[in-house]
Amino acid sequence: MDRIPSPPSEFEVFLEALHGVPPRGLTACDGWTAHEVVAHLASGADLLAEQARAHLDGTPAPVVDDWAVRDLPYQAMDDRLLRRRLETGEREMTELLAHFAAADPAAVIPGLGWGMPVGEIVLHMRQEFAVHRWDLTGDDARADEVLARPELLGHSVRMLQDSLLAKDGDDFSARIRSPRQPDLLVEMRDGKGHLALVDPDDSPALEADPAARLLLLWGRRPSDPRRVRSDLSPAELQRLQHLLRGF
Template identity: 35%
Template sequence: METRGFDREAPYHRLSDADLWSAFLRNCAHLTDIAAAAARDLSPDTEITWTGRTVTAPFFAEHMREELILHRWDLTGDDRTAVRALDEPWMTEHSVISVGRPLLARGRAELRLAPDERLEARLRTPGTDDIVLTADADTAGIRLAAPDGPATIESDAATRLLLLWGRRPADPSRWRSAAGPETLRRVRTLLSGY
């Protein structure tokens, strides 16, 4: 199976707000039906070619769920529903384990690190594993690890997820750092998203 490319978005840019909202609701219902049919009718290891890579049907459904939650935040900001959804541990796990390295590719390229330069950062939410980010001239890595040493950025779980996707909450007091402006600039560049 193969999905459409990103050119699928072009027709939606021309719609009025009312027509865009109707299309959104219609397509969400269609996506729900497709995900339910895939869960019911396909083996969990059925592969789908999607935006240049191969994923399984359950991954695709979970990723679409994450995209909807994240883009809801893009529209509504830090309301209680968005923060509660972004706080969910599965969101962080999916972002780190399933999407992590592709999520860092653009930012790593923008860093333009010299061959002998390396960036390592820890994003910490108290009571959970750290998200450890690494980048050098050729590669970027992301993983979960037990808290160790100082955090580069400490925040609540929802804010940490937003930072992973190149976003920031409206309230800057939700995250803190003693890493200094240059380190923060480099981490924010790495986390510039797709």
């Protein structure tokens, strides 16, 4: 029997899109051209690889206090060299993370990543390439397929949980709904935020296709506004958009 080919990875899809994007092309990231997006991703891939090697070698792992500073040498690179640097850095990072994940994806490796289990770090980089791919090109069928992968939504909900904790304001609750999937619940209670995937109900909600919903969670909006519809009141919609804008 012929084997069904595996779907392309988020990094492969990112590279596919990047080939048609000029270095100075504007992106959905404020203040960043495509060159700055690639610089940030290359910087992050190299950092994780460096941290993983340091753990294996028993040496101190590098840390980042300011990503804007860390990214500067990458931004100064020739764009062709930078794109090759991203490819080699991603390959090394992926191999090293796979080494740790094979032993125990739930393990937290000292000095690696952001205190997340190694399996979550792998998902985080997949999510980074998926979302930043959309930043380069906007809506298309390939972006829809990648952004709709449920494991990326699950990771994003877990990762962004703490980001809502600093939000002020009155108690609030709203749902973002996608067909045939759990609802995404966004809540503020007693000054603390909460994100969760919950069983759907019939309450008013913001409705979006799965790819658009992941974009909304990361403070973005799909290029086609018809992909998102609201049954919320204007005040509820504004509050929900405000909560998610910071991501």
